[in-house]
Amino acid sequence: MADEKKKTINRLKSMYPLRAKVNETYLKSVEAIQAGKPAVWAMLNFYYGDPVLKAMDVEVVYPENYGAIAAAMGVAREYLDRADAEGFPTHLCGYSLTTLGYASRMMKELKGQIPPEAPLGGMPKPLFLMSSAAICDARYKWFQALGRYMDAPVWPLEAPIPGIKEFFIEGYYGRMVKLGVKHLRDFVAFVEKMVGKKMDWDKLDKTANLMIEVNRVWHEINELRKVNPCPMHSRDFWSAMPAALFLAGDLEDSLRLYQDMYKEVKDRVNSHIGAVPNEKYRLVFAELPPWHSLSFFDKLAERGWNFVIESFGYHPPIPLDLSKVSDPLERITKFSLQFLVGYYEDARKQNVLGGTSAYPYLKYAKEWKCDGAILHPLISCRSASTHLPYVSDMLMEKLKVPSLSIEGDIVDLRLFNPEDALAKAEPFEESMEHYRKVRKQEGLDW
Amino acid sequence: MHFAGVDIGSTMTKVVLIDKSDNQLSCIKGPTGPEHRRLANEVMRQALQQASLQIDDISYIIATGYGRLNVPFADRQITELSCHARGVSTLFPGVRTAIDIGGQDAKCMRIHDGRLISFVMNDKCAAGTGRFLEVTATALGIKLEDMGDISLKATKRIHISNLCTIFAQQEVIALLSRGEKPENIVAGLHDALASRVAALARRLGIEPDLVLTGGVAKNIGMVRAMKDSLGCEVLVPEEPLITGALGAAILAKEIYTKAVEAGQVLPTKSRRLEKATFFAEEHR
Numbered sequence: 232m233a234d235e236k237k238k239t240i241n242r243l244k245s246m247y248p249l250r251a252k253v254n255e256t257y258l259k260s261v262e263a264i265q266a267g268k269p270a271v272w273a274m275l276n277f278y279y280g281d282p283v284l285k286a287m288d289v290e291v292v293y294p295e296n297y298g299a300i301a302a303a304m305g306v307a308r309e310y311l312d313r314a315d316a317e318g319f320p321t322h323l324c325g326y327s328l329t330t331l332g333y334a335s336r337m338m339k340e341l342k343g344q345i346p347p348e349a350p351l352g353g354m355p356k357p358l359f360l361m362s363s364a365a366i367c368d369a370r371y372k373w374f375q376a377l378g379r380y381m382d383a384p385v386w387p388l389e390a391p392i393p394g395i396k397e398f399f400i401e402g403y404y405g406r407m408v409k410l411g412v413k414h415l416r417d418f419v420a421f422v423e424k425m426v427g428k429k430m431d432w433d434k435l436d437k438t439a440n441l442m443i444e445v446n447r448v449w450h451e452i453n454e455l456r457k458v459n460p461c462p463m464h465s466r467d468f469w470s471a472m473p474a475a476l477f478l479a480g481d482l483e484d485s486l487r488l489y490q491d492m493y494k495e496v497k498d499r500v501n502s503h504i505g506a507v508p509n510e511k512y513r514l515v516f517a518e519l520p521p522w523h524s525l526s527f528f529d530k531l532a533e534r535g536w537n538f539v540i541e542s543f544g545y546h547p548p549i550p551l552d553l554s555k556v557s558d559p560l561e562r563i564t565k566f567s568l569q570f571l572v573g574y575y576e577d578a579r580k581q582n583v584l585g586g587t588s589a590y591p592y593l594k595y596a597k598e599w600k601c602d603g604a605i606l607h608p609l610i611s612c613r614s615a616s617t618h619l620p621y622v623s624d625m626l627m628e629k630l631k632v633p634s635l636s637i638e639g640d641i642v643d644l645r646l647f648n649p650e651d652a653l654a655k656a657e658p659f660e661e662s663m664e665h666y667r668k669v670r671k672q673e674g675l676d677w
Numbered sequence: 678m679h680f681a682g683v684d685i686g687s688t689m690t691k692v693v694l695i696d697k698s699d700n701q702l703s704c705i706k707g708p709t710g711p712e713h714r715r716l717a718n719e720v721m722r723q724a725l726q727q728a729s730l731q732i733d734d735i736s737y738i739i740a741t742g743y744g745r746l747n748v749p750f751a752d753r754q755i756t757e758l759s760c761h762a763r764g765v766s767t768l769f770p771g772v773r774t775a776i777d778i779g780g781q782d783a784k785c786m787r788i789h790d791g792r793l794i795s796f797v798m799n800d801k802c803a804a805g806t807g808r809f810l811e812v813t814a815t816a817l818g819i820k821l822e823d824m825g826d827i828s829l830k831a832t833k834r835i836h837i838s839n840l841c842t843i844f845a846q847q848e849v850i851a852l853l854s855r856g857e858k859p860e861n862i863v864a865g866l867h868d869a870l871a872s873r874v875a876a877l878a879r880r881l882g883i884e885p886d887l888v889l890t891g892g893v894a895k896n897i898g899m900v901r902a903m904k905d906s907l908g909c910e911v912l913v914p915e916e917p918l919i920t921g922a923l924g925a926a927i928l929a930k931e932i933y934t935k936a937v938e939a940g941q942v943l944p945t946k947s948r949r950l951e952k953a954t955f956f957a958e959e960h961r
Contacts, residue, residue, distance in 0.1 A: 620880070633795055648801075654743075658758035658793055665794045 239532035240464045241506050243499075245492035249471040252480035252488075253300070256473075257351035260290040264355040269426050272354060272377065274370045276363035278548070279411070279567040280388045280418060281478045282442050282559075284361070286435035287422050292354045293477055294377065297333070298326030302522040302642040304350040310336065311643060325611045325642030327373040330354075334380035359383050359425050361418075365390045365571075366544060366587070367614045386421050389414050390567070395575050395584045404572075411564035419560075436559045441482040443566055446547035448489040449475040453546065455496045456539050457599050460505025462496050465516050465538035466528055467506070472545050511535025512602045512663055515595050517622060518542045518588075518615035520607065523644040530653055534660070540599040543591035544615075549573035581629070585621040592622045596632045600677035602663040604634040610646050631669045633662045678736045680933065681724070682760065682925025683717055683751060685709060685744030688780035688807070688892060690717060691922040692724040694735070695930060699767070703727035704919055709744065717748045718950035732948045737933035739925040743781065747953040752945045755928055757921050762786050762793035764924025765888050768914050773884040776903070777920070778874060778893035780807045785878040797881050803842040805873045807893045812842050813866050816849045817859050828863040828898030835865035839873040864898065871902035878907065885909055890917040 260270040270290040273280065284291050301307040302325070310332030315321060317335050319328055333354070336346050345353035362374035362385055371387050378385040391407045398404070419430050449472075456463050471492065474485040499505075516538050521527065528538060548569040556562040571587055578590035596604065604626055608616040623634040635655060639647030670677065679702065684691040690709045694702040705724040717740075725732060732750070740751035741760040748754075757777075765775045766788055775786045783799040783806050799805035803812070814821045835857060838844050845866070852862050870893075887909055893899050894917035904911045914920060936943045 636797065638801055646801075654756060655758075655796075655798070657756045658796060661759060661793045662795050665789065665792060 239507060239529045240466055241504070241508070243463060243467045243471075243492060243495055243506075245488065245495045246467045246471045249474050249485070249488050249492065252474040252485060253296070254351050256290070256477070256479040257292055257297075257354065260292045261345065261352045261355050263290040269358040270355050271359055271361060272357040272374075272381070273361040274363040274367075274374060274388075275365070275477065276361070276388055276390070277365045277476075277567050277570045278442060278446070278478075279365065279390055279415070279563065280361050280363065282435065282438045282563050283415065283419055283422060283430075285442075285478055285482070286431060286438045287426055287428070289358075289422065289426060291477075292357075294330035294333075294354065294373075295326045296473065296477060297350075297354055298329040298642050299519075299522045300350050301329050301333070302644070303525065305523070306348055306350055307523070307642045308644075309348070322611055324367075324369055324373065325609070325640050327369065327376075328611075329642050331373075331376060331380070334377050338380045338382075357381055357383050360385045361388055362386070363388045363390060365392065365567075367612075369614075384425070386418060388418055392571065392587065394587070395578050395590075398572055398575050399579065404568075407568060408561060408564050411568065412558070412560045415560045415564060432559065438482065439559045439563050439566070441486060442478060443553060443562075445478075445482060445486050445489055446475050446566075447550050448486065448493055450547045450550055452489065452493050452496055453540070455493075455500050458500050459513070459600065460503065460507075460510040461513060461537050461539035461599075462499035462504060462506055464506035464528070464532070465520070465541045466525060468541055468545070469520060469525075475547055476545060505537060507532040507535060507537045509535045510537045512660065513537055513539045513600055515539070515592060515599065515601045515604045516541040517592055517604060517606050517619060518544065519609060519612070519641045521639045521644070521647045521649075522641055524639075524647055524649045527649045527652065530649070531656060534656060536656070538605075539601065540595040542615075543574075543588055543595075546591070583625055583629075585618055585625070588618045589622050589625055593625055593629060596626055596630050601632055602667060602677075603659060604632060606634050606636045608636060608638050610638060610640050611643065612641065615641075631666045631673060631675065633659070633666050635659045635662075678930075678933070679728075679730060679734050680926050680929040681721070681735045681738040682764075682922040682927070682929060683721065683738065683740045683742075683745075683748050684757065684760065684919070684921035684925060685717060685740065685742040685747060686757075686779055686781075686921070687743055689918060690720045690742075690744075691919045692717075692720050693919055693922040693926045694724050694728045694730065695923075695926045697930065697934075699927065699930070701923070702730070704916065704922075706918055715747055715953040717744075718750065718952055721750070722950055732950055735948070737929040737943065737945065739929040739932075741921050741925045749951055749953050750946050750948060752929075752943065753932070755925060758784060758786060758796050759793055760921045760924035760928060761890065762788045762924065763791060763927050764920035764922070765890060765914070766791035767923060767927055768920065769886055769888050769912055771886045772888045772912075774878065774881070774887040776874060776878055776887070776889050777891040778807055778870075778889070778899075779891045780811070782806055783874050783877060783891075785874070785881045787881055787884070795881060797877055799874070799877050804839055804845070805870070805877065807891065809839075809842050809845065809870050810866060810893065810896070810899075812846050813849050816846045817853070817862065819859065819863075822895070824863050824867075825896035825898040825900075827860050828867055828901075830860040831864035832858070833861050833864075834868055835861050837862070837865040837869045839869035845869065864902075867896070867898045867902035868906070871899065871906040875903065875906035883907060883909065886912055888912045888914065890914060890920045892918055
């Protein structure tokens with residue numbers, strides 16, 4: 232894109248130290264390996280296995296997150312080409328291809344050494360890998376393939392993923408919790424064996440509570456974004472989320488940083504300061520953004536587009552009082568399940584039953600008063616794409632909010648054309664203007 | 678007062694001049710081509726000549742199409758979606774759905790009171806565009822403009838993949854080598870393109886009146902295939918290539934008139950008909 236350096240979005244100062252948590256995580260994992268301590272490659276698991284690893288002092292890096300970093304820092308292409316040369320089909324998940332290319336370069340070409348060009352110090356050879364099927368169906372196979380390169384065991388952390396109707400079968404929730412706790416107990420035993428030490432249950436208890444509190448504050452920050460003008464853009468959300476979503480870095484430090492962010496956002500609310508200079512349109516973004524072309528959002532901000540809310544999959548669970556749950560494994564399980572099922576009761580009432588991911592967008596569009604939705608179906612990702620037509624239909628049918636679909640990919644910038652996407656912005660504004668009038672006619676309040 | 682719309686498409690450049698009562702004074706079409714893209718001034722010169730006007734007679738000029746930034750004398754640029762919607766609704770006031778199949782993309786639009794309210798586009802793959810027919814016509818050794826009439830002679834319609842233009846081209850060559858009649862292949866190609874575009878339009882929701890525009894709408898075989906695929910009547914303008922330029926001219930008139938009524942003076946570009954230059958040339 233031309234004029235890449237022009238920044239229109241008014242970024243939050245408190246975002247930067249949270250964003251730096253990601254760097255800290257990768258550097259710590261490399262240091263851990265150098266000091267003979269364990270480091271693990273894990274799949275995003277939605278607060279399920281992470282607290283266990285954290286309590287066992289295991290440094291964790293996330294290949295999925297690393298794929299996004301490699302894309303954002305412009306080095307993914309080399310790894311994609313390498314994965315291609317290894318024979319992996321090009322239509323596989325962009326994150327998986329990037330990390331498979333990375334693994335091939337590290338293990339086959341450099342004999343276990345971290346590639347010198349790897350961003351943020353790279354991902355060191357892991358003691359083991361932890362995969363998770365939460366939300367994404369391809370993760371087991373991806374991690375099995377990574378495990379082959381790394382010559383390391385892979386623990387698949389099973390997570391129940393009920394649909395909305397099944398969830399309301401009598402006794403279902405209790406059985407899910409029981410299953411989740413059992414899986415976690417088995418996982419703890421596996422980690423103990425791999426690391427060679429016993430779990431410190433008091434530490435796990437404290438870690439679980441900190442995780443829940445970090446995410447509660449993060450949730451409250453996002454609630455503040457409902458005001459007009461919205462004080463925080465999606466770009467700040469994406470930059471700040473790893474400390475809550477991946478538990479990146481020290482949790483006590485993260486809690487303080489999110490509290491700082493809450494104060495800054497609250498100050499902006501009180502002073503009516505928006506994240507874009509003249510907020511003209513409020514938008515929801517679904518699903519994963521084009522990490523390689525984030526300056527695209529600055530171009531849209533110049534037109535007064537403020538992205539006020541984004542993918543449900545990155546948002547913290549709706550707060551739930553778990554203070555009376557004494558077993559930390561049960562507390563962790565219920566918190567992780569809450570991420571998935573926290574919207575189900577409302578979704579059932581609204582009769583929006585399309586899997587786990589559609590209803591939150593209706594809630595967001597209504598409560599955050601969105602004029603439009605930008606849908607980003609990913610050519611290499613089923614999980615982040617298959618529900619989007621249903622989301623688009625529901626937004627129009629129930630809220631008269633139009634959607635614009637822009638195809639692309641999370642990693643492979645060859646599949647995303649920012650100029651073409653920007654050319655659609657102007658006609659989409661016509662669409663948003665039209666449906667503003669329609670919503671007023673139909674008695675909707677924005 | 679006179680107004681101009683200039684539509685620089687991927688294949689054709691179109692200019693429409695109108696007066697304050699929306700009467701069409703001239704309409705010129707020419708190939709865009711790599712060099713012509715910078716020669717919008719030549720197409721405009723011809724349009725002025727046809728209408729017996731001078732460039733200074735034009736009160737406001739709007740450029741549209743993918744090459745709209747290459748029109749140095751245009752006062753404003755508006756996207757082709759908005760211009761097509763306005764042009765089509767001028768010709769067919771009852772239009773609710775418009776499909777424009779050009780050389781580079783296919784656009785499906787929902788229109789309400791002459792305004793665009795939603796749209797979807799096929800812009801990443803040639804298989805849903807006029808390019809699909811261009812490439813396969815070459816493989817068949819026939820002229821693009823003859824495809825419509827040839828397809829009317831078909832005795833059967835052959836199923837051809839619409840997934841990829843290159844696959845379709847290979848399929849055409851294989852069918853010819855098996856002795857299949859060209860007219861049957863052409864009919865199959867029309868069905869393939871029509872089903873792909875119809876699927877795109879269904880995503881948006883089809884509501885009559887439905888109007889088909891773009892170069893592909895000049896192909897009678899494609900119009901029939903679209904009717905079959907969509908299952909509804911398909912209206913086609915007399916000149917389906919110029920709806921974007923016409924819409925641009927109408928919007929130019931509306932914007933200009935509104936400004937005059939409000940006592941505003943709109944900034945306009947120099948009325949010199951110059952060839953567009955590009956950044957690299959300017960700094961050589």
